[in-house]
Amino acid sequence: MRICNLSSGSDGNLTYIESENARVLIDIGLSCRETERRLSLLKTTPDQIDAIFITHEHLDHMKGLEVFASKYKSKVFVHKNGYVPLVNKINRTVDIEVFDDNTFDYKDLTIFPISVPHDVKQCTGYSIISKQKKISIITDLGHTTSEILQNLRFSNLVFLEANHDVDMLVANPDYPEFLKQRILSLKGHLSNDSCAESIADLANYGTKNFVLSHLSTKNNTPQLAFEYISRKLREKNIKEGEDIKIKVASVVPQTIFRL
Numbered sequence: 001m002r003i004c005n006l007s008s009g010s011d012g013n014l015t016y017i018e019s020e021n022a023r024v025l026i027d028i029g030l031s032c033r034e035t036e037r038r039l040s041l042l043k044t045t046p047d048q049i050d051a052i053f054i055t056h057e058h059l060d061h062m063k064g065l066e067v068f069a070s071k072y073k074s075k076v077f078v079h080k081n082g083y084v085p086l087v088n089k090i091n092r093t094v095d096i097e098v099f100d101d102n103t104f105d106y107k108d109l110t111i112f113p114i115s116v117p118h119d120v121k122q123c124t125g126y127s128i129i130s131k132q133k134k135i136s137i138i139t140d141l142g143h144t145t146s147e148i149l150q151n152l153r154f155s156n157l158v159f160l161e162a163n164h165d166v167d168m169l170v171a172n173p174d175y176p177e178f179l180k181q182r183i184l185s186l187k188g189h190l191s192n193d194s195c196a197e198s199i200a201d202l203a204n205y206g207t208k209n210f211v212l213s214h215l216s217t218k219n220n221t222p223q224l225a226f227e228y229i230s231r232k233l234r235e236k237n238i239k240e241g242e243d244i245k246i247k248v249a250s251v252v253p254q255t256i257f258r259l
């Protein structure tokens with residue numbers, strides 16, 4: 001598989017996954033034009049995209065959806081509980097297929113939907129397996145549960161939210177109190193702290209590659225997230241650079257992974 005995060009964070013989320021027989025996107029939170037441009041960096045044309053898997057209806061995950069999917073006739077997948085909130089935000093005719101909590105196959109991909117706690121009716125993370133390789137993408141969740149972690153275990157690569165540093169968020173004078181409470185709540189966003197705890201669990205089950213994702217530009221920095229989480233893991237005897245590798249996703253395209 002070839003995997004590349006093309007944008008991450010509240011300005012737009014877009015991840016590209018390519019297997020032998022399928023080219024898909026997880027979310028399309030950039031405009032159609034910007035998505036086209038970023039796909040060209042991977043030498044992929046928009047009409048080669050077979051399907052788009054949507055996590056939830058927040059704009060940073062579906063901004064380019066209706067223009068892109070109607071223009072290129074791409075198939076759109078969304079959890080049945082997220083269907084109505086999603087279609088309420090689009091006007092054009094788009095080919096949408098719903099799924100439930102069960103695993104399903106799409107071309108040579110096996111898709112494991114993972115429901116996560118976020119302030120919407122349904123937010124779905126994904127584990128995707130092709131040819132024995134498993135990648136997982138989990139962002140926009142207030143907290144992890146043992147069930148979520150169990151689903152993520154044995155992934156070869158995990159994109160996991162490291163949204164904010166709690167101290168930085170609490171001290172941010174530009175954020176109103178209700179917004180801080182929303183982000184910090186069990187249905188908000190994952191902190192660096194919770195991210196580190198989750199990585200420690202997954203590392204103990206063999207995952208070696210992590211990408212810190214959906215970082216806040218106001219309440220976190222790539223350097224802070226990387227250093228804080230690496231330090232927390234060192235305290236648990238997991239060494240970044242030796243036992244595991246951590247990269248940080250941002251608003252610009254990053255590493256291309258090949259599994």
Ligand SMILES: [Zn+2]
Nearest residue numbers: 010058060140
């Ligand atoms: Zn988001």
Ligand SMILES: [Zn+2]
Nearest residue numbers: 056058118140
């Ligand atoms: Zn969201």
